[in-house]
Amino acid sequence: MRVLIVDDEMGIREGLHSFFPWTTYGITEVWMAEDGDTALALALEHKPELIITDMKMKRMSGLQLLDALLKEADFSWKAVVVSGYDDFEIVRQAMKLGAFDYLLKPINTSELGQVIERAISQLERERIDRHNQILLNSHVENALHKMSEELLKEIVEQEYDVYRESRIIHRLQTLHLEWIARDRITVMIIEVDDLKALDNKKGYRNEKELILFGIGNVVKQTVDEEYSQAFVSYEDVKHRWVVLLQCQDVSQWEKGKSLAMICMERIETYVKVKVSIGLCPTLVSLKQLHAGYVETGEILEQKALYGGNRLWTSHEWEEKMEPSDPSIRTSDEVMDLVRYGSDMDIVMAMDRFADLFNPSSSSHIKDVQQNIFEWLLSIFKKAVSLGWSDRSWERNPIAIWDQLEQYDTLDSLRVQVQAFLLAIADDFRKQTSSPSRLIQEAEKYIQASYGDGLTLQSVAAAIYVTPVWLSKLFKKEKQMTFLEYVTDVRMERAKKLLGDVQYKIYQIATIVGYKDPVHFAKLFKREIGLTPKEYRRLQGIDDE
Template sequence: MKKIILVDDEIFARKGLLGLISWNDYGFEIAGEANDGEEAIQLIEELRPDLVISDIRMPVMDGLSLIGEIRDRGIASPKFVIISGYGDFKYAQQAVRFGVQDFLLKPIDEEELAQTLIRIKGVLDREVSRHDSRQSLNLRLERLLAGESDPGYARETANLLGFRADQDFCYFLVERNNTPFGSASEAEAQQRLSGWKRAAAETFGQSLKVTVCEQGVSTFGLIVPSDSLTGLGKSWQALGEALVRAIPEEERAEVRIYAGKPAKGLHAVAESYRTAKKAVRYKFAFADSRFIGYEQTLEAELNYVELDAKLHARLVESVEESDAGSCAHLVDRMFETFCRERFAPESVRSAIARCVLGVISIVREMEGAEQELSSLKPVLDWHEEPHTPDGLKRLFHTFLTESLAYIAELRKEKAKGDICKIKSYIEANYRENLSLKSIAKKFYMNPVYLGQLFKKTYGVYFNDFLLNIRVQEAKKLLRKTDLRVYEIASYVGFSNADYFATQFEKVEGKTPTEYKNSLLAKN
């Protein structure tokens, strides 16, 4: 039995409709009733009905809004029949645009309702039949590709597909790359992939038969018989290039197509499928190729190697030094290396992960939180969805750019905290042999940057600040003790008494002795 939900804010109208005909005689059962659109949404999500019959005018949420909400949410895909009055013709027109199956005028005619149910039941049955047929065929194709079929089973499948089982076959894998993270982007990418399937089918012309094999959200496969080579130079390579050209130009950079080893007969297509999957692994080795055929994979072996340690170290150092230009240059060199040295995907993944972990270490050393980097998860999980070399490079660049900005911000925050510590350190250790260079080394800062930051923060140069502290302390000692000038000079951090006297006079306008004598003259 097909399930129906009735939606109407008037309970008597619902009950009248409920008893109007024998629903079971037409293959339907009433699974639930709702007073308005909002209540109907909950029921539809819970019961997943095959058909919803709804009044067009209701409080809270009307019939059209209900249809729109169900379509937008994608929680179910029931058929809709709208009930309307004579004055609701403009709404009925909109309902047709929404894709409703039918609309019934009040008062509802029993015969008209029965004919509507018969027609919709037919539509639903045909959809189920097509779905079951496709499911059955998909299972057959899965067995073929898994190598679990014999020649007899392959012949049966070929008959269903309209192929000659004894001709050559080649498996083509069409791959969508660089899908941005996020559900909205994923839905958009799925739409594009469906368009590519249509383009691929159109490439062969209506008279040629090609079987589409579902491979997941990012790829689909094509089992292509050799008679599809007619008009394409009888070359699988030419066919692959034609497929690439069939993709819309603005999306072509995101597609990669791979071809396996041609198989002698449909029963052997599993080997073509296996070698097409192997060709995918050459994506970084043939970075500029949008089509990679089995023959190309025979040209060179993939290498399972580590990225040059010096290149990795220089990249991490460039991040630490906030050198964006050097980072960009080194990333280009990395990807050139992937291609030149035929890096296997595992080696590419290892190289990217190693560099990312190096950047994370810098962030942690600066007391930052790598979770603040929105590009971290995409760059760590890039291998979970297909990426072209250029797509991965853009993803990696995005991560490094964000990391450079975040590290610069951390450095500023750290410097703000450190400059206070530095000031306190100078005030506590002014007697020591202090210099801008020695303090910068102690606090792991660049001396030039420290000098600029100190002046910006306190409005005075480092040397003048240190001198002023020493002179003020010397004045206290001149006022309160009988220490000699050379003793005071040594106490406040000067190794040379004459130099101390010169610097004291520079600040106070008089020598230490003159300052002492002026104090005595006042007594």
């Protein structure tokens, strides 16, 4: 415990400091000040539990000190004021300002000891009361959190029951969540990519719980900082974080998209895991909340095909993923452009040349020319590794630089780079596989591996093409998306297996590549027009 002695008479200060048995009362630090200004600074720095102060002092008086402490101190303290016989009005004012007791001059050490004992006893009681209040608040907060979580699971994960509506609305009001019943909502689901693999790592006890706890904290803090409307979050039965956002219009839904991207970035930064996030494409009411949750979960399932660490907002993600024009941002994309794209694809891709080599980031045209030169050399090296026959640039790279140096505008430089890419493309067309051959390889791989966890990325890697171009070529050659083709293959295989009595429907779902039998049944119904059970009955099988 700490004490601060405040008196403008050195004899009184030093006497109390040196001759009073402070340690007997458990006081280990004794500070001194000669006026209120110095005392206030010391008090705010060292936070003494007990302050013994004279009332009449030069500069800041004892009363002014107490008033300042009431306004500025962020710690618990008790003050004992020291006064003469004719200062009772000042003492009365001090008591109004929270002084614990007062002593008359000259100070009697026995009386001082008794006052200190009472002050310490009072401080201890107040400390216990604060501790008990914190515990009580914690218990109440935990109880409210649990009640909130149970209610959210009921209204989100279960179908809406009109007979429970009044009871649900009353509970929402009790938990200050009445906006869920009143306003439009969008549903966000945050799922850890490869959570089971993380949980099974040796040496990481309770890793899953720690990861989910960390994600919950990051999400709550991020939404609280970045989103101006009401929200609530909880962990669902599938160990995903579900966030309900008060969302009245499209502009707020767009803000929800930005919010999801921020959450994804911060989770990777602070929790060190990658997540996928699904955002319901429609705004829903309380009655539609379960349907919105289910739809968002189904949208999120697309990561099984296309890979995780993305934001999903619709079932047509593949089409949105495919750029309206080919890209030249990476050497792999450029190689796919020149090997599988048309001359028109290359010309259209060069429309974004200025974005890739923005002169505003360089102080001189020479810097732009240098960047383009280095980029071209990296493209040439990549092309050679893939079978490009022209090696003249390798023997004389200075000739490339001399050619670029003749042009001092970005548009003229673009024309030169475009000519290089068209020449490479023409050479590749004479010697490499056609896009049709590439799609045939993809089909062969899918036919052999449809039961595995196929993704656009895994198939693209198997046939040595970028995912963007595999998607583009599928639409061009097959007139369908990658997902549509994989689904067709799986459904055809499922139809054959449904005619074999030895397989249960849930087993067939797994065989053809779907972990969730319910999701499989929904897809089968959508594609075939019948549920798996109905289709099986048409085959004369009724064993389930």
